[in-house]
Amino acid sequence: MLTTLIYRSRLCKSVSSPFLERLSGKAQRFNETVGVTGILLFDGDYFLQILEGQSDAIDKVLCRVSADPHHREIVQLMRDYAPERRFGNLGMAIIDMRNRQPDVLIEEVLKQGTARYPLTYGDRVFKFIRTFVSGPRKSHLSLPDDSRQWRFESDIPSVQVTPSRPDKAACQFALQPVVETSVRQISYLEALIRSPSGGSPADYFAAIPADKLYEADLYAKNAAFALANQMDIGSAQIAVNLRPMSLVMVPGAVNILLEQIASNGLVPEQVVVEVTEDEFISRFDEFEKAIHQLRYAGISLAIDDFGAGFAGLSLLSRLQPEKLKIDRSLIENIQSDGPKQAIVKAIVDCCSALEITVVAEGVETAAEWRWLEAAGIRHFQGYLFARPLLNGLPAVAWPHKI
């Protein structure tokens, strides 16, 4: 299928025109052999390249492009499919934008077009070109990546305990911290359910009969609060995941939670309930009423896995949580993914207007963390800092500038 790929990148150090000519020559020759066409715009600092061809040929070119040390901060902005090529005559033409007026450049781009229908303002590819040529420079700036200048080291060792009492729910919990790296503090601890043998949440719930699912979910929280008590978490906050329908299907669910919290020596203000819409919330009014009760009791609310499944904007507008956790699927490789960057920036803006704390989940690389921090996120969770530890609190690997 004919694929169109657009990426933006940034030059490493200033280059001479012969460099651009050499680049164009080499690129042109390779692209011709694999049937790729396109154009490359250069404004003296940034590149914007449009590549058209069969998917596997585009990937081959992208591989060469990514390996070139002359540029960095390569961000894919669009990968789409089209009935025909827009720049079908050109293996790779470079348009050097320096010292030239935007309207002249736009004319030049239009002249290169080979599509049956002329490039129009409605065409997304042309819109990317227009913005790059004439839009405010700031709108296409990527955030700097200094990820190679950081190493991650823990200062305090992990702590593990033997659970003090066998729980009726026959489950265990692992703790994973959410960290605020700029002040080197643990923001709060999340208790993640594990099966009796230490298996995943899916393993635990697979062994529960369908008609006991919600009760099991709710009563299991007692073991999480008991672990928090045993670990002596002081005034730190502890978060538990709850299926939204557990609050609806189990009579008196909020009171049961409050009793569990009190009987384990905790106060509601240090508890965060994380909800996600991984199943349809069929009786939303009752669910919302239970949430109001939780809030009235002093318990904090977080929307979990935001951006995955159904956990989306409607839930955010109706619940107005204290915290919003961005799903790992939006975090993975964000430093090179234009659509994810645009979505996460919008989430950060929205949460800043509503005074909601944003947490990035599933952070695994320094490059992801650096991009997210530069975008204004302060709270992080993920293997880069700490993996969940069964019946214990893992050591946190804090960032140190090299």
Ligand SMILES: Cc1cc2nc3c(=O)[nH]c(=O)nc-3n(C[C@H](O)[C@H](O)[C@H](O)COP(=O)(O)O)c2cc1C
């Ligand atoms: C902004 C930019 C655009 C590039 N576009 C292409 C391209 O369209 N096709 C291609 O094969 N290589 C492209 N490259 C990669 C270089 O041309 C590639 O590194 C070079 O062909 C390999 O050269 P070498 O033989 O000196 O290692 C691009 C590199 C840069 C910096």
